[in-house]
Amino acid sequence: MITLSDIESAADRIADAVIRTPLLPARWADAERPLWIKPENLQPIGAFKIRGAFNAVGNLAESERARGVVAYSSGNHAQAVAYAAAAYGIAAHIVMPEETPAVKVQATRDHGAHVILCGAGEREKVAAEVLEQTGGVLIPPFDHPDVIAGQGTIGLEIADDLPEVDNVLVPVSGGGLASGIGTAIKARCPAAKVFGVEPELAADTTEGLRRGERVDWSIEHRNRTIADGLRSQPSALTFAHLQQVIDGMITVSENEIRTAVRELALRAHLVSEPSGAVALAAYRQKRTPPGRTVIILSGGNVEPSTLADIMAG
Numbered sequence: 001m002i003t004l005s006d007i008e009s010a011a012d013r014i015a016d017a018v019i020r021t022p023l024l025p026a027r028w029a030d031a032e033r034p035l036w037i038k039p040e041n042l043q044p045i046g047a048f049k050i051r052g053a054f055n056a057v058g059n060l061a062e063s064e065r066a067r068g069v070v071a072y073s074s075g076n077h078a079q080a081v082a083y084a085a086a087a088y089g090i091a092a093h094i095v096m097p098e099e100t101p102a103v104k105v106q107a108t109r110d111h112g113a114h115v116i117l118c119g120a121g122e123r124e125k126v127a128a129e130v131l132e133q134t135g136g137v138l139i140p141p142f143d144h145p146d147v148i149a150g151q152g153t154i155g156l157e158i159a160d161d162l163p164e165v166d167n168v169l170v171p172v173s174g175g176g177l178a179s180g181i182g183t184a185i186k187a188r189c190p191a192a193k194v195f196g197v198e199p200e201l202a203a204d205t206t207e208g209l210r211r212g213e214r215v216d217w218s219i220e221h222r223n224r225t226i227a228d229g230l231r232s233q234p235s236a237l238t239f240a241h242l243q244q245v246i247d248g249m250i251t252v253s254e255n256e257i258r259t260a261v262r263e264l265a266l267r268a269h270l271v272s273e274p275s276g277a278v279a280l281a282a283y284r285q286k287r288t289p290p291g292r293t294v295i296i297l298s299g300g301n302v303e304p305s306t307l308a309d310i311m312a313g
Helices: 004-014 049-058 076-088 102-110 123-134 145-161 176-188 204-211 236-245 254-267 274-283 304-311
Strands: 024-026 035-039 069-072 092-097 114-118 167-171 193-199 248-252 293-297
Touching: 004 049, 004 145, 004 176, 035 145, 049 076, 049 145, 069 076, 069 123, 076 092, 076 102, 092 102, 092 123, 102 114, 114 123, 145 176, 145 236, 167 176, 167 274, 176 193, 176 236, 193 204, 193 274, 204 236, 204 248, 248 254, 248 274, 254 274, 254 304, 274 293
Parallel strands: 035 293, 069 092, 092 114, 167 193, 167 293, 193 248
Antiparallel strands: 024 035
């Protein structure tokens, strides 16, 4: 399990590589729930994943980095590892599902990574084959203490900028983001509540936390959601963190996700991918306690045609 000290060390390690995103006040929010947006879509690769990737790659020994890195991802982690590898001048081999939006695949290639496309549900198996072939070091998208600690630096920034925060709403997929942020918030702002948010069509974590054990939803089931970045499931490591730091889960519909993408674009002037907008969709349900609320806009790497379709209603 990661600690506040791990997250503070990560913050020092990645300080020169990531943007310290501001908390943007949403003047159009509900009076009883003042709202701030943490816009991780403003990161160099358009998503929060850069934090965990740089912390994990940066914490490797020189001899390990020289072997190159391997990752598997539906998109944003792929770009983050490719970007970090380029910064360190090392090779990166990235396995991505065939259904990944083309904008994310191309962005990963643009950072110099070798991309291997695979079938649905096969990315971990194919990544294992690539590891065997290349001798590289695996940087998983969420199932790694260094990755979780890197994502947790968002929580440190929230605590510094709004120490009196009451609620933090975080998208949940593999659980690394919520695990890291939750750990930081619980340590620095113990009175605050942390809520995880999932699409109704990929709500395996909601069910798992309710039952007290991980559950398995088929990839075909999870792939139905428009929120392509939220189709993964927690590992044993992240689920253990979530059980400790999550105060509640909120699920959102596909229509609510689309409405939130439009609202962020039209009222906050921020481009969000569907996965990045779920926290705002949950905020609009008014299911959290009154008080100062922060939502994590986790990423903005949306296919242009998808964004056009959503904006057209």
